[in-house]
Amino acid sequence: MPVGRTHRLRHLRVFRGTPEDGGELVEYSVPVQEGMVVLDALHWIQANRAPDLAVRWNCKAAKCGSCSAEVNGRPTLTCKTRLSDLPEDIPVQVEPMRTFPLVRDLVTDVSWNYEVNRRITPFTPPEDAPEEAWRWQQEDIERVQEFRKCIECFLCQDICHVLRNHETRNPFMGPRFLVRAAGLELHPMDRADRTPYLRDGGGIGYCNITKCCTEVCPEHIKITDNAIIPLKERVADTYYDPVQVAWRKLFGRRSEGGSGQPIPGQPSADGS
Amino acid sequence: MSRARDQYETHAHDVLVIGAGGAGLRAAIEAQAAGASVGLVCKSLLGKAHTVMAEGGVAAALANVATDDSWRTHFRDTMLGGKMLNNWRMAQIHAQEAPDRVRELERWGAVFDRTRDGRILQRPFGGHSHPRLAHVGDRTGLEMIRTLQDRAVASGLAVYMECTITRLLTDGDRVIGAIGYWRTTGDMVVFRAKAVVLATGGIGRAYQVTSNSWEYSGDGHALAYEAGAELIDMEFVQFHPTGMVWPPGVRGLLVTEAVRGEGGILRNNENDRFMWRYLPDERRHEYAETDSEASRWVEALREGRQTDARQPPELSTRDNVSRAIYTEVREGRGSEHGGVYLDISYLPPELVRRKLPSMYEQFRELAGVDITTGPMEIGPTCHYVMGGVRVDAETGASTRTGLFAAGEVAGGMHGANRLGGNSLSDLLVFGQRAGVGAAAFAKEVAPDKPGSGELALAGTELAAPFDHHSGTNPYRLHAELQATMQSLVGIFRTAEDLETAIERLGELRAKWATIEVSGPRAYNPGWNLTFELKNMLICSEAVARSALQRTESRGAHSRIDHPDPDPAWAKRNSVVSRDGDQMRVGHSRLPEMPAELRELITP
Structure with a gap:
């Protein structure tokens, strides 16, 4: 110094x-x-x-x-x-x-976060998209860019009471990875559907919107309002909207998000 | 107490990449795609490498904003900026391949800012004749590293985080792996590999005032040197013109060149826009003549339209702007805390916050300054080393068999001075090429086993600092090294200062061998710093000796006792190599540029 x-x-x-x-x-x-x-x-x-x-x-x-x-x-x-x-x-x-x-x-030891990250289906653009398809307006990407500001400090994971107090032994990916998933889902060229994974492996239902994550974010990403709530709505629409359910029964799902493997258990204070 | 350990884990790969910034990630992705088994080792957590700090953009002649831009003009700008000392073939490959590498990043998920017609937006930068930097606000490096990181992880290659490499393993004529320790436990680990790619970045931590993170301790430069590879052009250290100067804890922290790219004006304490006085005669015609012409240029930029106005004088090359600021301060026209003023507050606040969000935050939170209402105080900060491992332009192969290098650790691409934005493109272009080169080499050779002598030596080196009782503190030694480099091997140099520096570095090296460390091996920063100090000492000596040898001023190397360029030195690269325990310094002939490329520069 x-x-x-x-x-x-x-x-x-x-x-x-x-x-x-x-x-x-x-x-x-x-x-x-x-x-x-x-x-x-x-x-x-x-x-x-x-x-x-x-x-x-x-x-x-x-x-x-x-x-x-x-x-x-x-x-x-x-x-x-x-x-x-x-x-x-x-x-x-x-x-x-x-x-x-x-x-x-x-x-x-923050390695658990890297394990969770690996379970999220990566960016999946269509293979045959013409050059013209890769043009988009600044307004269309501003939300995605907000999510991509994340510097992975894991402070939101730290403050999240679901992770912090081990309120569940079931998997919950935590705010950081809901932000990443939201950034992928909203990318104009992404074609994967991560909704099944968000609901099951990712445990989005465990978030009860206390907004603690938003408060500690050093990049001022509106994690709860802009990422988590829209993702929750997307999951709700897919699974509880009768039209969507019927559609799925008739035509099947789009490609499954997530690798289908369970995420490792909660990080635990005893280091196990 | 001796802590030598008999037990260590071993990993084997076709290609081992050391460093997980832009170059390392890009090399690893490419080698994996070529069918090699790849291990990627990094000192920090994945995604934290220095690339994350890059702000302004990645230079590539996409011609989205200036439709008359091409690889030829990018090549010309790069060679002129490097004062013609660049390896011409690297500069050519770089200019030709950068656009594809940037478009490829977009296909992998990067989300760059857009032009009005929806393409990748490009901004102007110093020394670039056209708006050329693809960017994401002022956090382009983060976008790049996250995109590459996600791609690498999805490809399934092996990542070894928080692992420091202390030695390359050789079998006499080639490099066959590396050895190091896990930072979290202190335990030794051995990597066997058919090819090793160095992508370890720069050396800035050897200086007091630097924009570089702690990782920048010249590890790859030193590992290559110790393994017998040649380093070139080590005297060329770039001081970025605009680092923060206040408060003390953030002195050196980068203020992106994008501030000037968006119209930032430099003034001294007499409110004089001093850059008008420092434009080099041979390039003066490329810059505006008056304040009003410069304003028209900024106006056109804001509105996204073409203009006949030329760029403001603040967009001169970095070596020139740094010298100008240093001179203003030395002659008593500096700001309150020993810098000058950089002002962007005449633009609409909303625009400043959108174009430069990180700068807005950085000054508001760390200095209590609102850059939308008043000027910033800035001064030069050690930012980048142009010199590095001598490599083959096509493959990234070093002069040591089995050893490759890419990114800042490699030399040649940037000559005597790097243009802003050319580093991120360098990482992508030559990271990709080193990945191909290393994977191809690995296919041709059989794996080799390290000798037990080398492993035992590495184990002893790791344990030694715990056995010393000298009272030599690694942090204090680091501070002494930084003071020496800052005061004697800085922006302006003389033979006398450089000789004094070389003598002091010798003393510091002797002290280094006695460093005393306490505590456990698990996550022990004092112990970790000891190995980084060794690397910084090697790099510092290489810089000082090369600087003493080059009796001229060129680009980032300014000799007060030899103020002019010397035509003889225009044809020479400095070369540093190891000769037993001594550092050998010499020079070699600059590769001759073909006539058709020469014509692009001086038509």
Whole structure:
């Protein structure tokens, strides 16, 4: 971290530990510079107090979504959270994302997300579409582009109470992957139908629209309103609209979304 | 306590790709499609590589906006921007194949911004004579990496995340795999492969002020060097003109060139639009003559129509704009925090937020500045290394058998200075070619087994820092390295500074061998940094020695003691290679460009 004028000290309580030792909050005093973010403070601790403090980060520019943690109990990107925006009278508490198994200190095992992602039928354009078909208007893709802003920080997965409190042992893909599915479903050239997968393997019914995911999204994607609710409507139309049901019986389904395999179980706090 | 471990896991593939940014992903997809078994190794989680930070766009002569654009003009711009030091064949292949690679991304699901008639929109950028950058607002890199990532995962190739490679395995005359450790456990892992593709990006973390993420520690450059491959043109390090300068924690963070592409104006503390004074004479005719001509150009751009107005002076090449800003600041005309002002606030706020959403957020949230109402403070930041592994233009093969390279880790494509937008296209074009090259090579050779000596050595290297009791802290050593490179091997260079730098780097290398690390091996950043420091030290020495050797100024390499280009050096690539424990520096003759291509540049 660049050296500059030091104004005063801020106190941080940082989670240190592993699944084996259970971990504890360790207090550090950090000299503060103007504009400093939580990740700057963690880097200062690494360089000056605890060289082995485990922190996952990459760009420090809110573009890669690696440095997710819970600051004062709220899921956030530590590279984007300014110390000056946090209450001065209490120590800044920094803990790992609680929904995912702990690796060490502030680092969690987020590999479950990559497993879920793999189950979603990828982009499927028609093979024989003429060049002209690949033209579309900016207005037609704005919603898709909103969903594609996702930086996969997994903060929405972390805050989602279905995943966080393990309210179900049944599969639920979580907000991040509903956003991805919505981006694919709304792509002007995509021809796959992911509705059966969203209902069954993806467990879209478990979402009860509390909008916590939207609140923590650093990219300000309107996850609930723009992605999840329209997908829920699509599922409802397909399965509960009598015309659609009759149509399906007569002509069969379009290509099935999803690989048909179950998603692995919920991430669990004990790391299993 | 000795932590050498006897147990390690082994994976075998036809092709091993190291690095999962744009080039690595594209190479892996291509090698897999060619029938090879592919393993893709990355230091971070998949999808977090540095490509994700690319903002402004990918350069390709699609001719969607300027209908008279072609590969020939793209080739010409690239060679002129690189001060004719580019490998002409790479520049030609790049210009010819970039449009197909971009259209292919669209077929794989990328959603670029559109023209009014529904095609891929292209924006202007510095040094490009035509609006040429396909883009998605100012988050083009994210779009690219996500599209490639989804494609790669769907293809079923093996991905090894959070795995650091510390050494390439060789059997004497060829590269036969790599060895490293899992970041989450610290355990050693061996990869056997018939061909290895390096796609590890750049070296920017060797500098104090950089736009690069922590990953950019020159791993591939150093791995190639250690394995006996040649590096070329390492003195050419690009300082992007516009990085944030305030607050301190974000100093160096990139401010996309798209701000200038959309009409951003540079001014000093006297409110003077200083770029008018820095346009090189030989290209002055390509730029507007007056403020009003530049305004007309911006106006036409906004309205999506053709114009006879020429582009604003802010769209000069990056090497030139960086030197201009540096000079303004040094001569006392800088902003409050040691930069200059970049202003886009004269455009409608809604337009700024739509065209530059990430910049709007970045300044609002990290600096408390609203770029729709006032100027940004910016200054040069270390951004890109033009130099890298010497490769064959057609296949990406390095000078070491079985070793390939693509993207920023490879040298030659960009010559003495890279044009904005040419990096993302480089990743796609040469990633694809290295994938083909490596898969074809793998078909021709039999697998080989690494010797037990090499594996034992790698294991000892990994364990060593835990056994030292020197008190040498890796973070402090890193800070010393960055201070050395920043102050002595920066934008302007002299023989005296470079000699001092080389001496200091020698001292730092000696200190490196004694670094002391504590804690466990599992996710231990101090221990991880130790291996990255080794790579940064090798790259830094290569930059300093090559810079000392090149007694001229060209592109991004500016020597105060040799301020002019030298015709003799115009024909030479610098070459760095390993000679035992010593770094050998020399030069080789630049490949001769065929006459028909030469005519495209000077008709």
